[in-house]
Amino acid sequence: MKRVISTPAVGFHYRLVLAGVLLYAGGAKFFEGGYAAQMAINAYKIFPPAWAPFLGHFLPGLEILLGILLLAGMFVRLTALITAILMTGFILGIISVWVRGYSIDCGCFGGGGEVSAAGKTWRYSSEILRDLLFVGLAVRLVVWPSTPFAFENLGTRHTYSQESPEEQ
Amino acid sequence: MATNNQGSRAAREAAAAARAQAKAQTQKRERTIQLIGGLAVLVVVAVLVVIAITKKPPTTSIGALPTGVTKDTLGVQVGTAWSASNASSIPKLQIWEDFQCPACKNLEDANGANILSLANSGKVRLEWRPTIFLDTNLQGQNSAAGNPNSSALATMAFGCAVDAGKAEQFHTTLFAHQPQEGNGYSASDLTKYAGMSGINGKAMDTFNNCLSSKKYNGWVQNSFKAFNDAGVTSTPTGVLNGKTLDPKILYTPAELTKAIASATK
Numbered sequence: 001m002k003r004v005i006s007t008p009a010v011g012f013h014y015r016l017v018l019a020g021v022l023l024y025a026g027g028a029k030f031f032e033g034g035y036a037a038q039m040a041i042n043a044y045k046i047f048p049p050a051w052a053p054f055l056g057h058f059l060p061g062l063e064i065l066l067g068i069l070l071l072a073g074m075f076v077r078l079t080a081l082i083t084a085i086l087m088t089g090f091i092l093g094i095i096s097v098w099v100r101g102y103s104i105d106c107g108c109f110g111g112g113g114e115v116s117a118a119g120k121t122w123r124y125s126s127e128i129l130r131d132l133l134f135v136g137l138a139v140r141l142v143v144w145p146s147t148p149f150a151f152e153n154l155g156t157r158h159t160y161s162q163e164s165p166e167e168q
Numbered sequence: 169m170a171t172n173n174q175g176s177r178a179a180r181e182a183a184a185a186a187r188a189q190a191k192a193q194t195q196k197r198e199r200t201i202q203l204i205g206g207l208a209v210l211v212v213v214a215v216l217v218v219i220a221i222t223k224k225p226p227t228t229s230i231g232a233l234p235t236g237v238t239k240d241t242l243g244v245q246v247g248t249a250w251s252a253s254n255a256s257s258i259p260k261l262q263i264w265e266d267f268q269c270p271a272c273k274n275l276e277d278a279n280g281a282n283i284l285s286l287a288n289s290g291k292v293r294l295e296w297r298p299t300i301f302l303d304t305n306l307q308g309q310n311s312a313a314g315n316p317n318s319s320a321l322a323t324m325a326f327g328c329a330v331d332a333g334k335a336e337q338f339h340t341t342l343f344a345h346q347p348q349e350g351n352g353y354s355a356s357d358l359t360k361y362a363g364m365s366g367i368n369g370k371a372m373d374t375f376n377n378c379l380s381s382k383k384y385n386g387w388v389q390n391s392f393k394a395f396n397d398a399g400v401t402s403t404p405t406g407v408l409n410g411k412t413l414d415p416k417i418l419y420t421p422a423e424l425t426k427a428i429a430s431a432t433k
Binding site: 031033035036039043045050052053057061064065069074075104114151152154155156 | 194197198199200201202205208209212213216217219220223224225301304305392393396397398399400401402
């Protein structure tokens with residue numbers, strides 16, 4: 001299992017999946033109009049309302065940046081680490097609204113705000129499971145960041161062209 | 169042996185030098201790539217910041233305000249307590265509501281008459297604070313029904329009714345005839361409800377002009393901004409003397425009456 005997961009080919013697919021999720025989620029939120037971003041943040045009742053207009057753009061903007069870096073394969077380890085931390089933060093946010101008894105749309109892919117309490121348990125638990133999966137993908141890339149078709153590889157390829165490494 | 173040794177040492181040294189050079193080259197290459205990556209990050213961040221700043225919700229100037237509404241809260245103040253000599257000792261009840269919100273209609277049905285009677289007997293300083301967040305949530309359905317931005321239109325009409333001195337009646341009538349969520353109020357509905365609220369004759373002409381010219385759009389948009397800036401995310405939200413009320417208290421006449429009484433200094 002470990003041998004398969006640690007292969008660069010698997011890492012490459014993880015990288016692309018995570019990049020796709022981040023770009024989609026970040027883009028959907030970042031480009032929403034009006035007060036949507038602000039309301040989604042406020043619904044969590046975690047941060048002071050004055051922070052909401054900033055956070056409502058900062059978090060999706062960060063997701064877009066992380067998505068671009070993963071897609072390009074630049075600073076993969078650091079990017080994956082920040083992604084894992086961010087996703088863990090999202091999970092904690094969802095747990096926190098769940099524990100406090102609020103019924104909100106997580107606003108994970110745009111939207112957000114308060115919704116009816118119907119299906120709350122299923123909604124929150126599936127969102128947490130989904131985000132845990134993303135944390136798993138990110139952690140794998142932190143542990144084994146080397147993947148093919150990565151921009152950062154351009155710096156390390158074709159090193160000892162005159163000698164084969166065995167000679168060392 | 170000796171020559172061999174020397175030869176292989178020279179070869180080893182040459183190989184070591186080549187390796188060192190190659191390593192230096194690699195490091196240089198890595199640095200270049202990281203520099204390019206770093207610059208690309210800066211460019212992306214700059215672009216995102218510019219977009220975030222330019223797409224901020226448009227600010228509409230407040231413009232005209234309905235009779236009695238102040239720039240301070242942009243709310244519609246109801247009842248006799250506001251002008252009482254001991255006004256500051258009478259509790260202040262502010263209710264955020266959206267005319268399209270079914271829960272606001274539930275509040276109106278459950279406790280609306282009681283709230284108005286408390287306001288009109290001077291027991292509470294009642295303020296209705298309009299918001300229009302459902303226009304965003306119901307955008308698709310409202311548009312399909314031919315009534316886009318219906319909460320905004322209904323609230324503008326409410327402002328016109330305030331000018332006509334029929335705030336309470338119009339408020340009650342509107343909730344009594346609230347369309348099914350998503351259908352929205354049409355302009356002709358709103359005119360009809362104005363008539364049912366006792367606005368007629370010349371006052372009706374004024375009302376219609378006020379509504380069709382969207383006189384109170386600036387008021388409505390800015391009250392919505394205040395709603396978001398206050399971090400309120402649902403309606404109805406009752407705020408008694410600055411503290412958000414438990415919905416159970418807000419919806420229950422006896423409980424709310426008790427809470428208001430105990431907040432009276």
